[in-house]
Amino acid sequence: MKCSICKKNISFYHQRHSGLNFCKECFVKYIKKKVRKTLGKNIIKQNMTIGMGLSGGKDSLVMAYILNEFYKPIPNSNIIALIVDEGIEGFRKDGVNMAIKFCEEYDIAYKIATFKEYIGYDLDELVKIAKDKNLTMNPCSFCGVIRRKILNKMALNEKCNYLAIGHNLDDMAQAIMMNYIEGDVKKLAILGHDANNPMFVKRIKPLKYIPENEVLLFADLLEIKYHKAPCPYSSMSYRAEISDIIDKLEENHPGTKYSIVSGFEKLLEYLPVEKEMNVCKYCNEPSASEICKVCMFLEKLGILNV
Amino acid sequence: MKCSICKKNISFYHQRHSGLNFCKECFVKYIKKKVRKTLGKNIIKQNMTIGMGLSGGKDSLVMAYILNEFYKPIPNSNIIALIVDEGIEGFRKDGVNMAIKFCEEYDIAYKIATFKEYIGYDLDELVKIAKDKNLTMNPCSFCGVIRRKILNKMALNEKCNYLAIGHNLDDMAQAIMMNYIEGDVKKLAILGHDANNPMFVKRIKPLKYIPENEVLLFADLLEIKYHKAPCPYSSMSYRAEISDIIDKLEENHPGTKYSIVSGFEKLLEYLPVEKEMNVCKYCNEPSASEICKVCMFLEKLGILNV
Incomplete structure (x- = not known):
C-alpha cells in the first residue's frame, strides 16, 4: 500500500478514522504539523x-x-x-x-x-x-x-x-x-x-x-x-x-x-469560567474553594502542617 | 431483612445506590411519590x-x-x-x-x-x-x-x-x-x-x-x-x-x-435554547432546520411527496 500523502513511499500505518495511509516520513511530518496547529x-x-x-x-x-x-x-x-x-x-x-x-x-x-x-x-x-x-x-x-x-x-x-x-x-x-x-x-x-x-x-x-x-x-x-x-x-x-x-x-x-x-x-464555550479564585486559607495558594484540594487531602490524613 | 421505610414488613428489594430496603407496599408508594415530585x-x-x-x-x-x-x-x-x-x-x-x-x-x-x-x-x-x-x-x-x-x-x-x-x-x-x-x-x-x-x-x-x-x-x-x-x-x-x-x-x-x-x-442550564424555530419547507411543520428530519429522510429514500 502506498502512502496517501506523498503517493510514493510504502505506507506503514493505516489511520482508521480517516482512512489514510502514511509512510514513516509523512507520518512524522503530520504529527508535528498537527501539534503546531493545536498550539x-x-x-x-x-x-x-x-x-x-x-x-x-x-x-x-x-x-x-x-x-x-x-x-x-x-x-x-x-x-x-x-x-x-x-x-x-x-x-x-x-x-x-x-x-x-x-x-x-x-x-x-x-x-x-x-x-x-x-x-x-x-x-x-x-x-x-x-x-x-x-x-x-x-x-x-x-x-x-x-x-x-x-x-x-x-x-x-x-x-x-x-x-x-x-x-x-x-x-x-x-x-x-x-x-x-x-x-x-x-x-x-x-x-x-x-x-x-x-x-x-x-x-x-x-x-x-x-x-x-x-x-x-x-x-x-x-x-x-x-x-x-x-x-x-x-x-x-x-x-x-x-x-x-x-x-x-x-x-x-x-x-x-x-x-x-x-x-x-x-x-465548553457555554460553560462559565470561574472568574474569581480564592486563596487557600492554609497554604495561600490559588484555590477554587476556601481550602485547596491538597490541603484538604492532607487534613483528611491528619498530617496538615499549619 | 426489614423494610428501611416502614421498619415492619419484610423487604423484597434492595436499592443498591441508596442502600435502602423496600417492602412491596413502601416501594409502590416510593415510586409514585418520586414521579409526583418529578412532575x-x-x-x-x-x-x-x-x-x-x-x-x-x-x-x-x-x-x-x-x-x-x-x-x-x-x-x-x-x-x-x-x-x-x-x-x-x-x-x-x-x-x-x-x-x-x-x-x-x-x-x-x-x-x-x-x-x-x-x-x-x-x-x-x-x-x-x-x-x-x-x-x-x-x-x-x-x-x-x-x-x-x-x-x-x-x-x-x-x-x-x-x-x-x-x-x-x-x-x-x-x-x-x-x-x-x-x-x-x-x-x-x-x-x-x-x-x-x-x-x-x-x-x-x-x-x-x-x-x-x-x-x-x-x-x-x-x-x-x-x-x-x-x-x-x-x-x-x-x-x-x-x-x-x-x-x-x-x-x-x-x-x-x-x-x-x-x-x-x-x-443544560448553560446550553442555549433554540429560541426561533423554522417551519419545514415541505410539510410546514415546526423544524430546527429548513427541512425537518422526517422529510429529509423521505427525500433521501426518494419517496418524499411534495
Whole structure:
C-alpha cells in the first residue's frame, strides 16, 4: 500500500478514522504539523518560556521532542523541563532518570522537585497513611492534585508563560467521560478552562488531539527512549475502566475519541469560567474553594502542617 | 431483612445506590411519590390535558397507570393515550393490542395512528426501501423521528398541554451518553430543552428518574400486563452497545445512571435554547432546520411527496 500523502513511499500505518495511509516520513511530518496547529501562533512565538511537565513516559517525551524543535530556532524563547518525583518505590526513579537523560541528549534545561520536599511525604507514604487510617482514597486522584500544585509552583518560579502537559487524545477523552459520568459540571468547566489568576500558570496540551497509539508510533520512529513501565497504582484506577470502554467504542466506531474531545470543547464555550479564585486559607495558594484540594487531602490524613 | 421505610414488613428489594430496603407496599408508594415530585405542581393540576405516548411496553404502561391515578381525581383534567403503530411485522400489533386492553381496563381514552396513514409507508417498508437503495440507515433513528412527529400531531389535535413520554432513567442516561460521545452540542441542547413553539407540544418524562429495573418491579407488583417482546430492530442499534456499557458501570458504581442524568440537567442550564424555530419547507411543520428530519429522510429514500 502506498502512502496517501506523498503517493510514493510504502505506507506503514493505516489511520482508521480517516482512512489514510502514511509512510514513516509523512507520518512524522503530520504529527508535528498537527501539534503546531493545536498550539497556534499565539503560543509558538518570540519571548516565550514554556515549562513542560516531564515524567519520562512516552507522552511527555514526545511533547518535549516536538516543542524543542519548535522553540529552538525562535529568538528569546525557551523551554524548560519540570520533573516531579512523587516517590513511588521501584517505579518513579527510572522515569526521572529517563527524563534527565532525554534532557541531556537534547540539551534541554530541567528542574527536579519531589513530593517529599514540597509536602513532607512521598506518595508511597501518603498511600500507607491512608491505608492505616482505613480511608478509601484513590492514589491517582490525590497524586494528580499534588503533582499539579507542584508543577504550577515550579512553572511560577521559572517565570513560565505556559505550562505544557503531555495529555494525549486518549487521556483527554477519558477525563471528559469520567466527568460526564460523575455529572460534575464545575469539574467539567475546570477541566477545560484555566482559572484567571496570575498565581496560576496557564496550561497547554500540545498532544490533546493525538491518540495514544500515534504518540507511541512517533516515539518509536524517532527512537525516543521513554519509561515503559506502568505506574504500580494505575490498575487500581477508575480511569482504567473508562479507558477500556472508550477503546472498545473507538474500535467499533473509529473517530469516537476525537468526537468526545471536540464535542466537549464546543460544550465548553457555554460553560462559565470561574472568574474569581480564592486563596487557600492554609497554604495561600490559588484555590477554587476556601481550602485547596491538597490541603484538604492532607487534613483528611491528619498530617496538615499549619 | 426489614423494610428501611416502614421498619415492619419484610423487604423484597434492595436499592443498591441508596442502600435502602423496600417492602412491596413502601416501594409502590416510593415510586409514585418520586414521579409526583418529578412532575411537580405546575403539571399535576386542574385544567390539564396530558397526552401519553403508549407503546404497550412496561415503561409507557407504568407511566399511564401512575398518571391515571394522579389525574383521575383532579377536576377538569384528563389524560389521553396516543398509540402509534409503526408497522413492524410480528411485533407492533401485539403491543398495540396490549395498550388498547390496558386503556379499556383502566378506562382511559385513546387514539391510534399509523406510520402508513401519516407518511404513506410502514416502518418495514421504509427499512426495505433503504436496504434496496444500499443506504446504511439505522431503523431506530428514523423510526424515532417519525414517531415523534406523529405523536406531536396527535397531541396537537387533542389540544394537549403536555405530551408525556415513558422514558426511564436508563433511556435518559443512554441518550445523553450517545450525544456526549457523538459530541453534538446542538443535539444535546435539543434533548433537554423543548423548542418554544406553539406548534410543538412540550414533552414531559415522568419516569426519567426511575431506573428500568424499578419500572419492571412496579409493573410486576401491580400486575400490569405489558408487551414483553423486544423490537426486532433493537439489536441492530448503537443504543444497545451504550446500554451495555452503562449497565456495567452502574454495577461497579451504583448511582452512575442517576449521576449521568442529573449532571446533564445541570449542564443544560448553560446550553442555549433554540429560541426561533423554522417551519419545514415541505410539510410546514415546526423544524430546527429548513427541512425537518422526517422529510429529509423521505427525500433521501426518494419517496418524499411534495
